Amino acid sequence: MTSVITEVPKAQGSAAPRATILRLMLGLALALTMAQLAGILPAWLHRLPQAVIPPTALFLDRVFDFVQNDLGLIYVTRFIAEGPLEFLLDTSANLLEGKRRWPNLGPIPWSATAGVAAVVGYALGGWRLAALGAGTCVWTALIGQWKMAMQTMSVLVVAAPLAFVVGLCLGIAAWKYRWFERVLKPFLSVLQTLPFFTYLLPAVIFFKVGPTAGAVATIIFAIPPMILMTTLGLKKVSHEVVEAGKMSGCTRWQMLRHVYIPAARTEILVGVNQVIMLCLAMVVLTAFIGMPGLGAKLLAMMGSFKLGRSFEIGVTIVLLAVTLDRMSKAWVVKQPQHFEKGTPWWVRHRIPLLGLAVFVGFVLLAQLFPILGSIGRKQHFSQGKEIDVVIKSFLALDGIRGVTEWLRWFLNVKVLIPFRNGMLAIPTPAFILMVVAFCYWLGGRRPAIFGAVFFSIVALSGWWDRSIITLYAVISAVALATLIGIPLGILAARSEIWSRRVLLACDTAQTFPSFIYLIPAIMLFGVNDVAVVFSVLIFATVPLTRYTVEGLRTVPPEMTEAAEMSGSTRRQKLLSVQLPLALPTMAVGFNQAIMFAFFMVIIAAFIGTQDLGQELQRTLAGTELGKNFVLGLNVSLMALTFDMAITAWAEGRKRALGLE
Amino acid sequence: MKLTAFLSAATLVASASTAAHAGDSSDPIVIPIHNWSSQIVMSNVVGQIFEQMGNHVEYVTTDSQAVYESVRLGDVTLEMEVWEGAFGASYRAALEKGGLHDAGDHDAVTREDWWYPMWTKDACPGLPDWKALNDCAHLFATAETGDKGRYLDGPVDWLKHGKERVEALDMNFTVINAGSAAALWAEIGSAEADKRPVVVFNWTPNFAEAVWPGEFVDFPVWEEGCDKDPAVGPNPDALYDCGNPTSGYLKKAAWDGMRDKWPAAYCALTNISFTNPQIAEMAKMVDTDEMEPEEAAEEWLSANQAVVEPWITSCKG
Numbered sequence: 001m002t003s004v005i006t007e008v009p010k011a012q013g014s015a016a017p018r019a020t021i022l023r024l025m026l027g028l029a030l031a032l033t034m035a036q037l038a039g040i041l042p043a044w045l046h047r048l049p050q051a052v053i054p055p056t057a058l059f060l061d062r063v064f065d066f067v068q069n070d071l072g073l074i075y076v077t078r079f080i081a082e083g084p085l086e087f088l089l090d091t092s093a094n095l096l097e098g099k100r101r102w103p104n105l106g107p108i109p110w111s112a113t114a115g116v117a118a119v120v121g122y123a124l125g126g127w128r129l130a131a132l133g134a135g136t137c138v139w140t141a142l143i144g145q146w147k148m149a150m151q152t153m154s155v156l157v158v159a160a161p162l163a164f165v166v167g168l169c170l171g172i173a174a175w176k177y178r179w180f181e182r183v184l185k186p187f188l189s190v191l192q193t194l195p196f197f198t199y200l201l202p203a204v205i206f207f208k209v210g211p212t213a214g215a216v217a218t219i220i221f222a223i224p225p226m227i228l229m230t231t232l233g234l235k236k237v238s239h240e241v242v243e244a245g246k247m248s249g250c251t252r253w254q255m256l257r258h259v260y261i262p263a264a265r266t267e268i269l270v271g272v273n274q275v276i277m278l279c280l281a282m283v284v285l286t287a288f289i290g291m292p293g294l295g296a297k298l299l300a301m302m303g304s305f306k307l308g309r310s311f312e313i314g315v316t317i318v319l320l321a322v323t324l325d326r327m328s329k330a331w332v333v334k335q336p337q338h339f340e341k342g343t344p345w346w347v348r349h350r351i352p353l354l355g356l357a358v359f360v361g362f363v364l365l366a367q368l369f370p371i372l373g374s375i376g377r378k379q380h381f382s383q384g385k386e387i388d389v390v391i392k393s394f395l396a397l398d399g400i401r402g403v404t405e406w407l408r409w410f411l412n413v414k415v416l417i418p419f420r421n422g423m424l425a426i427p428t429p430a431f432i433l434m435v436v437a438f439c440y441w442l443g444g445r446r447p448a449i450f451g452a453v454f455f456s457i458v459a460l461s462g463w464w465d466r467s468i469i470t471l472y473a474v475i476s477a478v479a480l481a482t483l484i485g486i487p488l489g490i491l492a493a494r495s496e497i498w499s500r501r502v503l504l505a506c507d508t509a510q511t512f513p514s515f516i517y518l519i520p521a522i523m524l525f526g527v528n529d530v531a532v533v534f535s536v537l538i539f540a541t542v543p544l545t546r547y548t549v550e551g552l553r554t555v556p557p558e559m560t561e562a563a564e565m566s567g568s569t570r571r572q573k574l575l576s577v578q579l580p581l582a583l584p585t586m587a588v589g590f591n592q593a594i595m596f597a598f599f600m601v602i603i604a605a606f607i608g609t610q611d612l613g614q615e616l617q618r619t620l621a622g623t624e625l626g627k628n629f630v631l632g633l634n635v636s637l638m639a640l641t642f643d644m645a646i647t648a649w650a651e652g653r654k655r656a657l658g659l660e
Numbered sequence: 661m662k663l664t665a666f667l668s669a670a671t672l673v674a675s676a677s678t679a680a681h682a683g684d685s686s687d688p689i690v691i692p693i694h695n696w697s698s699q700i701v702m703s704n705v706v707g708q709i710f711e712q713m714g715n716h717v718e719y720v721t722t723d724s725q726a727v728y729e730s731v732r733l734g735d736v737t738l739e740m741e742v743w744e745g746a747f748g749a750s751y752r753a754a755l756e757k758g759g760l761h762d763a764g765d766h767d768a769v770t771r772e773d774w775w776y777p778m779w780t781k782d783a784c785p786g787l788p789d790w791k792a793l794n795d796c797a798h799l800f801a802t803a804e805t806g807d808k809g810r811y812l813d814g815p816v817d818w819l820k821h822g823k824e825r826v827e828a829l830d831m832n833f834t835v836i837n838a839g840s841a842a843a844l845w846a847e848i849g850s851a852e853a854d855k856r857p858v859v860v861f862n863w864t865p866n867f868a869e870a871v872w873p874g875e876f877v878d879f880p881v882w883e884e885g886c887d888k889d890p891a892v893g894p895n896p897d898a899l900y901d902c903g904n905p906t907s908g909y910l911k912k913a914a915w916d917g918m919r920d921k922w923p924a925a926y927c928a929l930t931n932i933s934f935t936n937p938q939i940a941e942m943a944k945m946v947d948t949d950e951m952e953p954e955e956a957a958e959e960w961l962s963a964n965q966a967v968v969e970p971w972i973t974s975c976k977g
Contacts, residue, residue, distance in 0.1 A: 296693070303697075518842065523846050
């Protein structure tokens with residue numbers, strides 16, 4: 001990294017005062033830490049005394065109470081939850097899984113759904129997608145999870161379109177009114193980094209435990225990228241297109257409907273893809289507040305130590321995610337089809353007609369052969385017990401045991417525990433100074449100021465030690481993930497085939513419910529920080545590898561060719577051409593790794609931690625909304641500090657390298 | 661499946677379903693389901709009893725700590741398993757705020773304490789005495805705990821006071837908190853492979869008893885006030901110097917509005933009471949026999965008609 005910095009001239013400011021400021025901050029931090037270690041630092045400089053910490057949680061509790069009861073917000077939300085939202089959810093639940101509600105038609109036979117999935121897959125991406133769509137349905141049905149999967153889907157088919165519509169509208173509003181965008185941006189940033197525990201509780205209180213709360217929490221989680229992508233897409237619409245629209249005399253509505261939105265189609269559809277993926281990511285977490293289906297079953301299976309069945313549910317979720325992901329991506333690439341004038345209607349609509357025919361055909365067949373309608377317990381092919389045995393005997397292999405025992409000892413005693421104690425020993429002001437110095441060095445003045453403000457708020461929240469422990473787990477996991485993920489990405493990027501394989505593995509690792517990692521992590525390493533770091537590590541490696549591969553493969557070919565022509569070796573080419581050019585993209589991956597790590601470290605509370613996640617998990621029990629929010633905001637503020645610094649750096653680099 | 665439910669309904673309470681609850685609302689009774697088998701099956705059993713009485717029932721999956729807020733608000737109508745130890749705190753907090761009440765105890769008693777799987781005893785034959793356990797502390801040592809033994813306690817929010825007990829009894833153990841029940845099982849499961857001695861937090865009735873036979877550690881017997889008065893128990897200067905009570909309650913809780921809205925179902929709920937063997941059997945049907953919870957509930961009901969009938973008949977009009 002240093003070698004690159006020397007090559008490119010600094011974009012802003014002279015270097016001298018910058019270095020002085022940095023040295024000053026770090027020197028002060030070092031002095032404070034030394035004083036602390038020597039035992040001469042007054043206690044109030046080490047940690048803020050309890051007396052000066054404002055009662056934020058109590059204050060927030062009052063605010064919530066006021067909004068909920070005095071302003072009567074709860075009546076509004078309850079009306080929405082029990083009225084329209086519940087109606088939609090009941091309808092979809094009836095159709096998909098046969099809940100006894102209006103319109104009392106369902107459940108749709110699994111074979112009919114599989115058939116339609118195949119037709120949709122074929123229409124979007126040919127035979128391969130058709131096989132994927134139908135195959136996923138067949139797998140789910142055969143493994144005996146059809147009903148659960150449909151319970152999950154019945155919520156998602158309501159939540160995803162709602163997230164899409166609301167996100168689209170907010171995105172359009174943000175594009176239309178600059179002030180709105182400015183107000184919305186910080187909210188979205190916080191929302192994207194807020195731990196899920198924080199909005200589970202409000203969702204329960206305001207929207208009633210059950211599918212309604214599950215749907216609302218899912219929507220909130222899935223909406224930010226939809227808004228961002230919509231705004232981005234609309235901003236990119238070229239002037240020529242807009243001019244053309246104006247010249248043909250479009251009204252404002254027509255401009256939006258027929259000019260802007262079609263022109264921004266690709267970005268909007270990428271947003272849709274993100275919505276779908278995030279909805280699936282929430283399947284297990286929302287089970288805590290009443291989301292029925294796969295997630296709930298998974299939690300029950302894990303509660304009774306059935307690894308095999310949990311694993312099968314995980315596979316189903318991955319298959320659903322991959323299918324929906326590939327289909328929605330194929331939809332992004334597919335351009336609208338146009339027909340010559342005079343084409344008969346059944347040719348123009350042959351795909352929907354085919355789908356309808358398949359659907360009706362299977363519904364009728366299911367009346368004759370009940371096995372096509374639903375598969376009972378004794379007919380399915382679940383191999384839960386057998387997989388249990390395989391997993392357990394794998395984890396018990398002497399070789400594996402030996403390695404994990406050693407790793408556990410080495411990481412715990414030599415690395416993690418000293419690192420953690422070291423971080424906790426640093427006095428609060430010194431720590432803030434170090435963070436600010438880091439942000440300043442990386443991103444310049446603006447991120448540094450935000451870093452200072454954010455970390456001061458964390459210090460004032462009264463949860464400093466737990467915040468530091470959270471940060472310690474994140475840093476340890478991301479550091480290890482960097483050591484694994486980047487070399488992996490570099491290796492994979494050498495060939496097209498391996499790139500594709502590794503990217504598929506990334507997709508799988510990302511959509512596989514993170515809960516399932518926890519159990520093997522504990523079985524390998526026991527309940528301690530190594531298991532926590534290990535489970536976070538799996539999640540954090542994914543974006544690092546993905547963006548390394550993508551960064552390296554999108555290096556302009558003229559650059560690599562130039563390097564080859566000047567006779568550089570493969571190593572030289574990699575180190576002096578490809579990596580520097582890929583670095584801004586890799587930084588995005590690094591940033592995402594940190595965000596993912598913050599997300600996962602909270603889930604790792606289920607292993608057993610002493611950080612913010614543990615406290616957050618505890619607030620699930622009570623009604624301490626205020627405390628819940630303070631804790632959530634701490635996580636969010638720390639994550640945002642890094643996000644801002646790294647993003648600022650990556651953008652600066654891109655500009656300097658002329659990649660934008 | 662539907663058919664058997666219908667048949668058992670018919671045979672069980674043919675008369676009850678018509679006469680009993682003219683007063684019951686036709687709104688569904690919402691029953692919460694958590695992530696352990698006995699609770700899921702028991703909730704299904706109770707749900708099917710209510711259905712036999714002519715009520716509509718719906719199930720909702722929730723977190724076992726967060727559920728009390730939902731019962732309080734009436735989003736969920738009742739809770740079948742309130743454990744004294746694990747959920748007592750959340751339950752009492754909700755009770756104080758109002759909205760739910762105690763709907764009686766089960767016959768079953770609960771015990772939660774330090775526990776070890778049987779293979780541990782081979783390494784440390786003096787068990788289950790706690791002093792013998794303390795003498796074997798080195799067997800439980802791990803890389804992080806140095807020469808002290810490692811005891812894996814339940815999640816902190818279960819308030820098990822493991823640390824306090826170790827200090828009060830001056831034991832040579834370090835207490836580590838697991839984050840969830842699943843973490844406890846994973847730890848036992850991993851120790852099972854090489855029969856490594858472990859001592860963890862556990863409770864009964866529980867599916868784990870069937871998978872890994874084991875015993876509770878015998879601590880100084882619980883005396884009333886052991887958690888409030890330092891003088892009680894062997895150490896005159898410390899709290900928590902006794903084992904946990906060996907017969908904690910297992911309660912049912914109900915939303916305040918249930919009494920008026922579904923009087924007959926409410927009456928049945930207050931009558932319902934399961935015993936330890938019954939709960940163990942329900943858990944076993946799912947955990948070992950691999951049944952789905954609904955089927956297990958149906959089967960259990962048809963095998964135990966004699967038990968269930970009086971609960972319903974006494975609530976007739």
